[in-house]
Amino acid sequence: xxxxxxxxxxxxxxxxxxxxxxxxxxxxxxxxxxxxxxxxxxxxxxxxxxxxxxxxxxxxxxxxxxxxxxxxxxxxxxxxxxxxxxxxxxxxxxxxxxxxxxxxxxxxxxxxxxxxxxxxxxxxxxxxxxxxxxxxxxxxxxxxxxxxxxxxxxxxxxxxxxxxxxxxxxxxxxxxxxxxxxxxxxxxxxxxxxxxxxxxxxxxxxxxxxxxxxxxxxxxxxxxxxxxxxxxxxxxxxxxxxxxxxxxxxxxxxxxxxxxxxxxxxxxxxxxxxxxxxxxxxxxxxxxxxxxxxxxxxxxxxxxxxxxxxxxxxxxxxxxxxxxxxxxxxxxxxxxxxxxxxxxxxxxxxxxxxxxxxxxxxxxx
Amino acid sequence: xxxxxxxxxxxxxxxxxxxxxxxxxxxxxxxxxxxxxxxxxxxxxxxxxxxxxxxxxxxxxxxxxxxxxxxxxxxxxxxxxxxxxxxxxxxxxxxxxxxxxxxxxxxxxxxxxxxxxxxxxxxxxxxxxxxxxxxxxxxxxxxxxxxxxxxxxxxxxxxxxxxxxxxxxxxxxxxxxxxxxxxxxxxxxxxxxxxxxxxxxxxxxxxxxxxxxxxxxxxxxxxxxxxxxxxxxxxxxxxxxxxxxxxxxxxxxxxxxxxxxxxxxxxxxxxxxxxxxxxxxxxxxxxxxxxxxxxxxxxxxxxxxxxxxxxxxxxxxxxxxxxxxxxxxxxxxxxxxxxxxxxxxxxxxxxxxxxxxxxxxxxxx
Numbered sequence: 216x217x218x219x220x221x222x223x224x225x226x227x228x229x230x231x232x233x234x235x236x237x238x239x240x241x242x243x244x245x246x247x248x249x250x251x252x253x254x255x256x257x258x259x260x261x262x263x264x265x266x267x268x269x270x271x272x273x274x275x276x277x278x279x280x281x282x283x284x285x286x287x288x289x290x291x292x293x294x295x296x297x298x299x300x301x302x303x304x305x306x307x308x309x310x311x312x313x314x315x316x317x318x319x320x321x322x323x324x325x326x327x328x329x330x331x332x333x334x335x336x337x338x339x340x341x342x343x344x345x346x347x348x349x350x351x352x353x354x355x356x357x358x359x360x361x362x363x364x365x366x367x368x369x370x371x372x373x374x375x376x377x378x379x380x381x382x383x384x385x386x387x388x389x390x391x392x393x394x395x396x397x398x399x400x401x402x403x404x405x406x407x408x409x410x411x412x413x414x415x416x417x418x419x420x421x422x423x424x425x426x427x428x429x430x431x432x433x434x435x436x437x438x439x440x441x442x443x444x445x446x447x448x449x450x451x452x453x454x455x456x457x458x459x460x461x462x463x464x465x466x467x468x469x470x471x472x473x474x475x476x477x478x479x480x481x482x483x484x485x486x487x488x489x490x491x492x493x494x495x496x497x498x499x500x501x502x503x504x505x506x507x508x509x510x511x512x513x514x515x516x517x518x519x520x521x522x523x524x525x526x527x528x529x530x531x532x533x534x535x536x537x538x539x540x541x542x543x544x545x546x547x548x549x550x551x552x553x554x555x556x557x558x559x560x561x562x563x564x565x566x567x568x569x570x571x572x573x574x575x576x577x578x579x580x
Numbered sequence: 581x582x583x584x585x586x587x588x589x590x591x592x593x594x595x596x597x598x599x600x601x602x603x604x605x606x607x608x609x610x611x612x613x614x615x616x617x618x619x620x621x622x623x624x625x626x627x628x629x630x631x632x633x634x635x636x637x638x639x640x641x642x643x644x645x646x647x648x649x650x651x652x653x654x655x656x657x658x659x660x661x662x663x664x665x666x667x668x669x670x671x672x673x674x675x676x677x678x679x680x681x682x683x684x685x686x687x688x689x690x691x692x693x694x695x696x697x698x699x700x701x702x703x704x705x706x707x708x709x710x711x712x713x714x715x716x717x718x719x720x721x722x723x724x725x726x727x728x729x730x731x732x733x734x735x736x737x738x739x740x741x742x743x744x745x746x747x748x749x750x751x752x753x754x755x756x757x758x759x760x761x762x763x764x765x766x767x768x769x770x771x772x773x774x775x776x777x778x779x780x781x782x783x784x785x786x787x788x789x790x791x792x793x794x795x796x797x798x799x800x801x802x803x804x805x806x807x808x809x810x811x812x813x814x815x816x817x818x819x820x821x822x823x824x825x826x827x828x829x830x831x832x833x834x835x836x837x838x839x840x841x842x843x844x845x846x847x848x849x850x851x852x853x854x855x856x857x858x859x860x861x862x863x864x865x866x867x868x869x870x871x872x873x874x875x876x877x878x879x880x881x882x883x884x885x886x887x888x889x890x891x892x893x894x895x896x897x898x899x900x901x902x903x904x905x906x907x908x909x910x911x912x913x914x915x916x917x918x919x920x921x922x923x924x925x926x927x928x929x930x931x932x933x934x935x936x937x938x939x940x941x942x943x944x945x
Binding site: 262355436440 | 805
């Protein structure tokens with residue numbers, strides 16, 4: 216590599232605002248303005264059309280692409296109104312949908328994707344505080360189900376290494392469609408959420424295991440969004456035995472939870488309800504409910520907790536709410552948590568924050 | 581997130597070759613052809629000019645940008661001759677230097693950067709084998725030197741958790757300019773190199789600590805390529821005490837090594853030679869040597885090993901070779917390792933493979 220001094224564009228130090236947390240360290244854009252808007256900038260001397268493209272419905276950067284304007288120096292700029300939260304986006308350069316070189320990348324939308332984090336006054340629980348921090352381990356393991364080497368990420372709480380006789384309950388926590396095992400820490404700050412809750416004695420110290428929700432038996436190559444039909448088998452036959460033999464867990468259904476967001480919420484309910492001998496605590500964030508209620512199969516008779524969360528602006532809100540009401544009418548004990556926000560990480564961080572406080576308590580949540 | 585089935589472009593299954601290891605799982609391009617070339621593809625319907633841009637001198641994709649050709653469907657394609665190894669690149673779309681959406685990203689060149697890995701028949705030592713795998717932990721810690729929360733990555737060898745009375749030596753291993761603490765695992769496969777060596781009993785089980793080599797006292801924000809002058813203080817005052825108090829290390833100079841590549845090699849020599857009370861083993865990969873020899877200061881009188889490596893095609897080869905010869909003439913004991921390759925990850929993986937076999941042995945390497 217060349218000397219670092221050569222590597223970044225000249226910057227104007229007197230600009231207002233500050234780079235976002237999701238901006239590449241050392242870069243000035245994307246930039247949070249004092250008025251809460253976000254400024255994007257791209258150098259593209261020969262381009263004809265450049266735009267910021269918010270990804271997904273109810274994106275916090277708005278519903279539509281925002282044209283960037285070309286300056287005399289060939290740099291394109293747009294300043295966009297944004298609500299608090301973590302928002303995926305792309306840049307469109309003459310028809311090519313690409314990442315913003317100024318953004319860190321997050322695995323979402325089935326590829327590395329730019330995102331901007333707009334500070335959330337109500338989201339401090341997911342930001343690092345000066346409390347003891349747990350570790351997040353990358354754990355590689357051969358899957359007998361898929362025949363491939365896979366990676367799981369495992370959060371161990373503060374003090375895990377210093378307490379060699381202590382055993383911990385385990386939350387298995389799954390990402391959404393197009394994401395990967397990285398999502399819950401990189402997008403979701405799950406480790407900071409848990410650090411903060413544990414420091415406040417608001418959650419039981421626990422392991423959190425985050426695997427890739429995609430798995431195809433006998434597939435070649437790494438897990439990819441091309442299929443997830445073998446994930447339940449990977450979880451039950453490969454991953455749980457690995458975790459229980461590698462970490463100091465309480466290897467019992469009463470100390471094992473399964474939760475996920477969107478696609479991962481569907482996996483949590485469909486796998487968890489069929490395997491209540493393995494899981495006593497289930498959570499589904501912004502997904503997993505059908506119009507009529509729970510996915511087909513076993514009633515949640517043996518669960519200690521069935522936790523269901525949904526954002527008010529989520530497209531699936533009305534359908535999920537009616538499922539919740541049907542569960543209530545049927546006398547099926549559960550927690551229903553609704554709050555402002557769409558199908559987005561601000562909501563899922565909040566869901567984890569709420570769920571984690573209820574897990575592994577001696578009484579029902 | 582939408583259903584995964586919507587997320588990737590339609591693909592032709594009958595294409596020759598296969599996606600690279602560095603290609604986003606589920607994508608077809610970049611693609612390794614049976615003849616060893618690499619095919620890149622980008623959808624950019626409105627673009628006028630698109631090119632593959634190899635980054636850096638002696639890049640394995642060649643010295644110059646390679647124009648991509650536009651197909652009738654608005655997809656641009658180029659097939660490029662490539663030598664084995666890991667090669668950073670960008671795409672230039674009408675003057676915008678952007679990542680390839682089909683590539684995973686690696687922190688290099690002071691931002692998230694695309695790369696393609698071309699299989700190296702002589703590089704199997706850095707690929708995963710069916711042997712026990714160590715873990716790589718993300719460890720967050722507050723730096724008293726910089727006032728910021730930093731992250732180090734820590735490799736623990738297979739069996740670390742199962743042997744609670746065993747203590748381990750520690751290699752501190754640093755990345756190059758424009759890279760980050762992620763580089764040695766993501767680009768360098770350091771964990772697989774160590775797994776393989778330990779399985780073959782060719783290296784002593786050890787911890788490997790990989791931190792970000794950028795640090796500025798009192799800076800705001802995350803470590804960035806804007807400065808590294810405080811890294812030595814972070815290493816000695818923050819990181820080593822943290823590691824020795826958190827992990828089961830042998831906290832002694834004879835069990836502590838410091839090595840790095842390029843800028844990190846310079847850091848290893850300049851910090852390590854000044855602090856031989858802290859490190860008995862030093863390694864510099866493709867960097868750190870001046871024309872006359874070692875960086876100024878203390879002679880390496882107390883070292884157990886001074887290991888210097890350089891690729892034949894590295895721009896600094898001749899200068900480093902003359903430094904090696906000057907050290908030899910001066911009677912300064914050291915290992916000089918030269919091998920084919922440039923300023924690139926193929927060489928640095930090989931350097932780690934060679935160095936790790938010599939570390940923490942009772943006799944001089």
